[in-house]
Amino acid sequence: GAVVSQHPSRVICKSGTSVKIECRSLDFQATTMFWYRQFPKKSLMLMATSNEGSKATYEQGVEKDKFLINHASLTLSTLTVTSAHPEDSSFYICSARDSSLLAGGPSSYEQYFGPGTRLTVT
Amino acid sequence: AQSVTQLDSQVPVFEEAPVELRCNYSSSVSVYLFWYVQYPNQGLQLLLKYLSGSTLVESINGFEAEFNKSQTSFHLRKPSVHISDTAEYFCAVLLWYGGSQGNLIFGKGTKLSVKP
Numbered sequence: 001g002a003v004v005s006q007h008p009s010r011v012i013c014k015s016g017t018s019v020k021i022e023c024r025s026l027d028f029q030a031t032t033m034f035w036y037r038q039f040p041k042k043s044l045m046l047m048a049t050s051n052e053g054s055k056a057t058y059e060q061g062v063e064k065d066k067f068l069i070n071h072a073s074l075t076l077s078t079l080t081v082t083s084a085h086p087e088d089s090s091f092y093i094c095s096a097r098d099s100s101l102l103a104g105g106p107s108s109y110e111q112y113f114g115p116g117t118r119l120t121v122t
Numbered sequence: 123a124q125s126v127t128q129l130d131s132q133v134p135v136f137e138e139a140p141v142e143l144r145c146n147y148s149s150s151v152s153v154y155l156f157w158y159v160q161y162p163n164q165g166l167q168l169l170l171k172y173l174s175g176s177t178l179v180e181s182i183n184g185f186e187a188e189f190n191k192s193q194t195s196f197h198l199r200k201p202s203v204h205i206s207d208t209a210e211y212f213c214a215v216l217l218w219y220g221g222s223q224g225n226l227i228f229g230k231g232t233k234l235s236v237k238p
Contacts, residue, residue: 004165006165041131041233042230042231043212043228043229043230043231044166044212044228093165093166095166106154106173106216106218107173109154109216109218109226110156110168110171111226112168113158113165113166113167114165115164115165116163116164116165118163
């Protein structure tokens with residue numbers, strides 16, 4: 001159980017174009033999902049918290065107009081990188097929390113991670 | 123300030139040798155602890171976690187970690203590593219503020235390289 005998928009796994013796009021990455025919780029509902037960015041040999045950097053039916057909460061320094069997040073259903077969040085540039089090339093990972101555990105304690109904060117999306121902007 | 127420190131960025135070991143990956147944290151609130159593993163070009167997988175109960179927790183593939191509150195540590199150990207254990211390991215700490223409020227923060231990761 002607790003499987004999270006991401007699509008695509010790899011994408012190459014030209015500078016100036018936009019690319020959408022999907023994150024799906026396959027066997028549970030997730031009112032809260034997270035988007036991370038991972039640079040080579042670095043840890044995960046939390047970009048934003050995606051909340052179903054409401055606006056995402058972005059971390060300081062992350063451009064909300066460049067990284068558009070939509071969480072329209074309990075099993076799907078999307079990250080759109082708009083007007084991509086080579087410096088946006090990175091590994092993007094999403095994670096999700098199981099909504100059925102929200103009423104609980106710390107165990108409800110466990111995050112289930114997707115396999116990641118490698119974005120290359122040329 | 124709340125933080126997670128993984129003291130070693132890289133740990134090279136020979137196959138069948140023991141290994142310890144260190145993790146220390148700093149927090150003024152209650153904490154719950156996790157170790158995640160990331161294989162090349164993949165996402166993170168939960169390796170083990172401490173939420174309550176015994177401070178020594180084990181994974182299905184032979185890793186164990188012990189929550190030491192006095193030393194604010196959660197070091198990961200394995201008595202005999204395999205080539206397949208080569209991966210990046212992330213320590214994560216859930217800062218628990220109570221009332222269903224928490225924040226998960228990650229260490230910078232330790233790359234474990236197992237050599238034949």
